[in-house]
Amino acid sequence: MCGICGVVGHRPATPIIFEALRRLEYRGYDSAGIATLSENGVIDRRRAAGKLDNLETVLKQSPLSGSTGIGHTRWATHGAPTETNAHPHAAGQVAIVHNGIIENFAALKAELEAKGRRFVTETDSETVAHLLDNYIEQGMAPREAAFATIGRLEGAYAIAMIFQNHDGLLIGARHGAPLAVGYGEGEMFLGSDSLALAPLANRISYLEDGDWCELTREGATIFNAKGDTVQRQIQTIAFMAGQVGKDGYRHYMEKELHEHPVAIGQTLQRITDPASKRIALPDMPFDIAKVPRITITACGSAFYAGMVGRYWLESLARIPVEIDVASELRYRDPPQPDRGVALLISQSGETADTLGVLRSLKKAGQSIVSVLNVEHSTMGRESDLVLGMVAGPEISVASTKAFTAQLSVLAAFSIDFARARGKIDQAKEEALTSSLLDLPSRAAEVFACTPAIQAMAAVVAEARDVLYLGRGICTPIAYEGALKLKEISYIHAEAYAAGELKHGPISLIDRTVPVVAIVPSNILFxxxxxxxxxxxxxxxxxxxxxxxxxxxxLKGVAEHVVVLPDVDAFVVPILYAIPVQMLAYEVALLKGTDVDQPRNLAKSVTVE
Structure with a gap:
C-alpha cells in the first residue's frame, strides 16, 4: 500500500524523504514523488512513474531545495500509474500526500468543480488538495483549514499536508490508516510506519484513529477528532536493519487486522468506479457469455474466500461453479469443459499446490484468472489474467487483511460476470457496488466491538474444543474463524453448516464446548x-x-453477542470475517502463544 513520509527540520528535506521512501518500497508501489517548500516559500514538486530510480534521476536533473517537505510511494488504485496521478498532489497554496481512499470524493469533486476548480488527475486524493486550498482561499489559517477538510472526508486515510509561505509547518491526519510521528532534535517527521522513520528518530508517537497533528521544528501538537488537544505516548524504538515496524501494535497480526479498512478500500478503488457505482475490471481474455463453468481452487483461507465466491457467482451470474482445494484438485484430474475458466486465489502467488493445479488446468484448456496480492509472482506470470488486490505485505503468518481483499475482488468479479451474462441490470450492479464501497467505513467501526470480542475470547480460551456454525454464504466465514483459532491459539475447532449440526456434531455439545455462530439477521436467520x-x-x-x-x-439464547454494523447481505461475509479473526487473536493473547509465528506454519507454502 502507499507509503508516506514528511519532514520539517533544519537540513535539506529531499535526501531525508527519499531514503525514507526507499525503506517503504516493501509496501509495493508504481510511482513516487516529493514536494518541498523552497526558500521563498513556494511549493515545488518532482514526480515520476515507475521505481524510485526514476524519481532519483528526475531529482538529479532538477533538484528540490527546502527543509520542509512530503514524499509518497503510490500503489495505483483509482487512476493509472502515471506521473500525472503520482503524489504529491498540489492545488493553489497547498500540497498533500494520501494513503487510503476517500469514499465521498465524487460528491466533493462536483462541489469544488461548481466553484470553478479544475482537476487534472484521475485520483480521489486530488480532491483533498482542492478542498484544503478552498478553505485557505476563504481566509482560514492552515490549522483551521486542515480541521475543516478532514471533517468533510469519509473513508480510510492517512494524509500529510504542507502550505505555501508556511516553512516549518507540517500537518498530518489519520482515520483507518496508520500514521506515526517521529521526534528528532530540532526536526520532526511523519511516516506511514516505524520503518519509514528509521533511522531518523527513535522516539515515536502513533496517532490514534481520528487524530490529527501539527508539526513544527520544536515539536508536535496532537488533536483528536473533536479538535481537542491530546497527549499520545512517546515510545523509544530500537530499529534493526530491514525491520518492518509494528507501529505501536503488540503483534504484526494486530496491526494487519487494523489494516482491513484500507486493504478493502484500496482494493475496491482499483476495481470499481466510485463515481458511476460500476465495476471496472480489466477486459476478460474470453467471452463471458460462453463460459459453461468456473472452477475455483485455492488453499487455506484463500479456499474459504473461494467458497464465498462460489455463492456469489452461482446466485448472481447463475453459472455452475466447481470448487476444490488445490492439493486435491490437481490429482483428482476431473474432466474440464471447453471454454471453461479456472479462478485461482493466492496471497503470495507462489503456493505450490495452487501453482501445480494452475498448470494442469491450463494444460486442460482452461482460461486462468488469478486473484493475487503479489501480481508479479510465478502464478501471475503464468495466468491469462491477474486480478490484483491491494492488501500490502502481510508479515504475520496467519492471513488477515488479504482474506477480505480477496473477497472484495471476488465480489467485484461476480458482479461483472452477472452483468456480462445479462443476469443483473445496471441498477442492481450500482446497488451491489454501492454496498461494497460502503465497506471500508463499516470495517473501521468493527474495532469498537473489541471489548465484546474480548469477553467472548475469555470463554473460548478455556475450551479444548470449539464449534463454529454458519448458514449459506456465512458458512465459509465459520470455516475461516475455526481455522484462525486453530492456527494461532492451538485450540481444536471445527466449523459446520448449521443445518448439519443435528446430523452428528450435536453429540459433541455440552457445557465445555462453546458454539460460535455467524448469524446476521438478513441471511437465513x-x-x-x-x-x-x-x-x-x-x-x-x-x-x-x-x-x-x-x-x-438472540436474547436468552446467546451468552455473548458481538453486535456488528448493519450492512447489505451481499457484503456480510467480508465484514464478518474481521471479528472472527479478531476473536482468534484475542484468544491467542490469553493463551500466550506466538501469534505472529505459530508453530509448524509458514507464510507461503512453496513445497507440496
Whole structure:
C-alpha cells in the first residue's frame, strides 16, 4: 500500500524523504514523488512513474531545495500509474500526500468543480488538495483549514499536508490508516510506519484513529477528532536493519487486522468506479457469455474466500461453479469443459499446490484468472489474467487483511460476470457496488466491538474444543474463524453448516464446548436461530456475531453477542470475517502463544 513520509527540520528535506521512501518500497508501489517548500516559500514538486530510480534521476536533473517537505510511494488504485496521478498532489497554496481512499470524493469533486476548480488527475486524493486550498482561499489559517477538510472526508486515510509561505509547518491526519510521528532534535517527521522513520528518530508517537497533528521544528501538537488537544505516548524504538515496524501494535497480526479498512478500500478503488457505482475490471481474455463453468481452487483461507465466491457467482451470474482445494484438485484430474475458466486465489502467488493445479488446468484448456496480492509472482506470470488486490505485505503468518481483499475482488468479479451474462441490470450492479464501497467505513467501526470480542475470547480460551456454525454464504466465514483459532491459539475447532449440526456434531455439545455462530439477521436467520436453540438445549454456550436486529432475537439464547454494523447481505461475509479473526487473536493473547509465528506454519507454502 502507499507509503508516506514528511519532514520539517533544519537540513535539506529531499535526501531525508527519499531514503525514507526507499525503506517503504516493501509496501509495493508504481510511482513516487516529493514536494518541498523552497526558500521563498513556494511549493515545488518532482514526480515520476515507475521505481524510485526514476524519481532519483528526475531529482538529479532538477533538484528540490527546502527543509520542509512530503514524499509518497503510490500503489495505483483509482487512476493509472502515471506521473500525472503520482503524489504529491498540489492545488493553489497547498500540497498533500494520501494513503487510503476517500469514499465521498465524487460528491466533493462536483462541489469544488461548481466553484470553478479544475482537476487534472484521475485520483480521489486530488480532491483533498482542492478542498484544503478552498478553505485557505476563504481566509482560514492552515490549522483551521486542515480541521475543516478532514471533517468533510469519509473513508480510510492517512494524509500529510504542507502550505505555501508556511516553512516549518507540517500537518498530518489519520482515520483507518496508520500514521506515526517521529521526534528528532530540532526536526520532526511523519511516516506511514516505524520503518519509514528509521533511522531518523527513535522516539515515536502513533496517532490514534481520528487524530490529527501539527508539526513544527520544536515539536508536535496532537488533536483528536473533536479538535481537542491530546497527549499520545512517546515510545523509544530500537530499529534493526530491514525491520518492518509494528507501529505501536503488540503483534504484526494486530496491526494487519487494523489494516482491513484500507486493504478493502484500496482494493475496491482499483476495481470499481466510485463515481458511476460500476465495476471496472480489466477486459476478460474470453467471452463471458460462453463460459459453461468456473472452477475455483485455492488453499487455506484463500479456499474459504473461494467458497464465498462460489455463492456469489452461482446466485448472481447463475453459472455452475466447481470448487476444490488445490492439493486435491490437481490429482483428482476431473474432466474440464471447453471454454471453461479456472479462478485461482493466492496471497503470495507462489503456493505450490495452487501453482501445480494452475498448470494442469491450463494444460486442460482452461482460461486462468488469478486473484493475487503479489501480481508479479510465478502464478501471475503464468495466468491469462491477474486480478490484483491491494492488501500490502502481510508479515504475520496467519492471513488477515488479504482474506477480505480477496473477497472484495471476488465480489467485484461476480458482479461483472452477472452483468456480462445479462443476469443483473445496471441498477442492481450500482446497488451491489454501492454496498461494497460502503465497506471500508463499516470495517473501521468493527474495532469498537473489541471489548465484546474480548469477553467472548475469555470463554473460548478455556475450551479444548470449539464449534463454529454458519448458514449459506456465512458458512465459509465459520470455516475461516475455526481455522484462525486453530492456527494461532492451538485450540481444536471445527466449523459446520448449521443445518448439519443435528446430523452428528450435536453429540459433541455440552457445557465445555462453546458454539460460535455467524448469524446476521438478513441471511437465513430463523433457520440458524433454531439450530442455536438446539445447541443451548444441550448445554452449549452460544457465542454469536450478529447485528442489532439479530441481537434482540438472540436474547436468552446467546451468552455473548458481538453486535456488528448493519450492512447489505451481499457484503456480510467480508465484514464478518474481521471479528472472527479478531476473536482468534484475542484468544491467542490469553493463551500466550506466538501469534505472529505459530508453530509448524509458514507464510507461503512453496513445497507440496
Amino acid at each position: 430463523e433457520k440458524t436461530l433454531s439450530n442455536l436453540q438446539e445447541a443451548k438445549a444441550r448445554g452449549g454456550r452460544v457465542l454469536a456475531f450478529t447485528d442489532a436486529a439479530g441481537a434482540e432475537r
